[in-house]
Amino acid sequence: MNPKKLIYPVFLPQAGCPFQCVYCNQFAVTSGESGDLLTAARARLDLHAEQVRSSGRPGEAAFYGGTFTALPQPVMTGILDHAAFLVDRGIFTGIRFSTRPDCLGEDICEILAGFPVKTIELGAQSLSDSVLGASRRGYAAQQVIDASACVRRRGWSLGIQLMAGLPGDSASIFLESVRRTIAMGPDFVRIYPALVLKGSRLAEMFSSGAYRPLGLDDAIDWVVPGFSMLLHAGIPAARMGLHADPALNRPGVVLAGANHPAFGYLVRCRWWRDRIEKELGGRAGGSLSIRAAPNFISEIIGPERCNIGYFESGLKFGKVQVKGDPELTGMQFILKISD
Numbered sequence: 507m508n509p510k511k512l513i514y515p516v517f518l519p520q521a522g523c524p525f526q527c528v529y530c531n532q533f534a535v536t537s538g539e540s541g542d543l544l545t546a547a548r549a550r551l552d553l554h555a556e557q558v559r560s561s562g563r564p565g566e567a568a569f570y571g572g573t574f575t576a577l578p579q580p581v582m583t584g585i586l587d588h589a590a591f592l593v594d595r596g597i598f599t600g601i602r603f604s605t606r607p608d609c610l611g612e613d614i615c616e617i618l619a620g621f622p623v624k625t626i627e628l629g630a631q632s633l634s635d636s637v638l639g640a641s642r643r644g645y646a647a648q649q650v651i652d653a654s655a656c657v658r659r660r661g662w663s664l665g666i667q668l669m670a671g672l673p674g675d676s677a678s679i680f681l682e683s684v685r686r687t688i689a690m691g692p693d694f695v696r697i698y699p700a701l702v703l704k705g706s707r708l709a710e711m712f713s714s715g716a717y718r719p720l721g722l723d724d725a726i727d728w729v730v731p732g733f734s735m736l737l738h739a740g741i742p743a744a745r746m747g748l749h750a751d752p753a754l755n756r757p758g759v760v761l762a763g764a765n766h767p768a769f770g771y772l773v774r775c776r777w778w779r780d781r782i783e784k785e786l787g788g789r790a791g792g793s794l795s796i797r798a799a800p801n802f803i804s805e806i807i808g809p810e811r812c813n814i815g816y817f818e819s820g821l822k823f824g825k826v827q828v829k830g831d832p833e834l835t836g837m838q839f840i841l842k843i844s845d
């Protein structure tokens with residue numbers, strides 16, 4: 507799966523959801539459709555279709571923000587029918603959606619098989635039964651594994667969404683969730699730090715002191731090794747951190763937690779810093795030259811040159827230079843230390 511492929515999203519806030527999950531308030535974080543869902547979803551698809559006709563850039567029609575496969579069946583198939591009609595006409599390249607793992611049994615997959623579905627994202631959030639229980643998700647890790655197998659058997663692309671820092675989670679439990687996720691062989695993974703959103707159950711737990719979300723530094727510390735594991739497994743981290751929907755940035759929407767519009771960038775910057783520090787193997791002092799492919803230079807330098815500051819102040823290098831080298835491919839880098 508190419509995570510950069512064009513996606514035409516339709517947000518259906520909490521539509522089909524059996525209950526409101528502890529961390530969720532889709533109405534607060536997305537500018538979604540309201541009113542009659544079938545009519546609203548069709549209208550949004552038509553708007554996207556107009557956009558594709560004028561831009562000449564087809565992409566996948568995507569349904570996010572709820573539990574797509576738990577919509578009343580006539581609504582789900584009505585939306586799929588309309589999307590499939592536009593796929594037939596070359597407007598969309600296929601259909602993708604996110605759903606809960608416990609709402610994707612064989613019976614639903616059988617219905618979906620009649621439509622041009624390309625990608626299914628499972629909102630797993632964790633592969634730990636204790637975290638899933640403490641977060642009242644309403645299913646166990648085995649259901650995530652079963653639903654993933656169902657997606658795989660049908661030949662659809664599989665995306666897994668994980669959340670770091672839910673009630674009962676820890677850095678090691680989160681990494682075990684990443685490890686179990688990799689074992690399911692997804693095509694891509696999204697990782698979000700758990701946030702406290704207004705109107706959510708977590709907001710009540712937060713105000714009573716029963717829950718404390720990860721701060722930005724802790725969230726980065728937790729996610730960097732998970733990102734590294736995904737890289738080693740050749741699985742793209744299609745997104746880290748919530749999509750910066752304008753609704754998310756309205757004052758009072760995020761009450762606490764690691765909310766940063768460039769969370770993924772911060773994770774990648776720290777990953778480069780850790781990797782270079784490891785390669786240095788304790789060497790310090792003198793001048794440090796770092797060469798890497800030009801597209802990684804900004805991540806190596808870090809926001810406000812924080813990685814350079816770390817190498818200079820933390821590791822005592824007098825001068826640090828980072829240069830783009832088009833000869834270097836992938837995530838290769840070359841270090842040179844001189845007096």
Ligand code: SF4
Nearest residue numbers: 523526527530571572
């Ligand atoms: S987290 Fe997902 S399943 Fe839970 S209420 Fe929100 S949209 Fe629905």
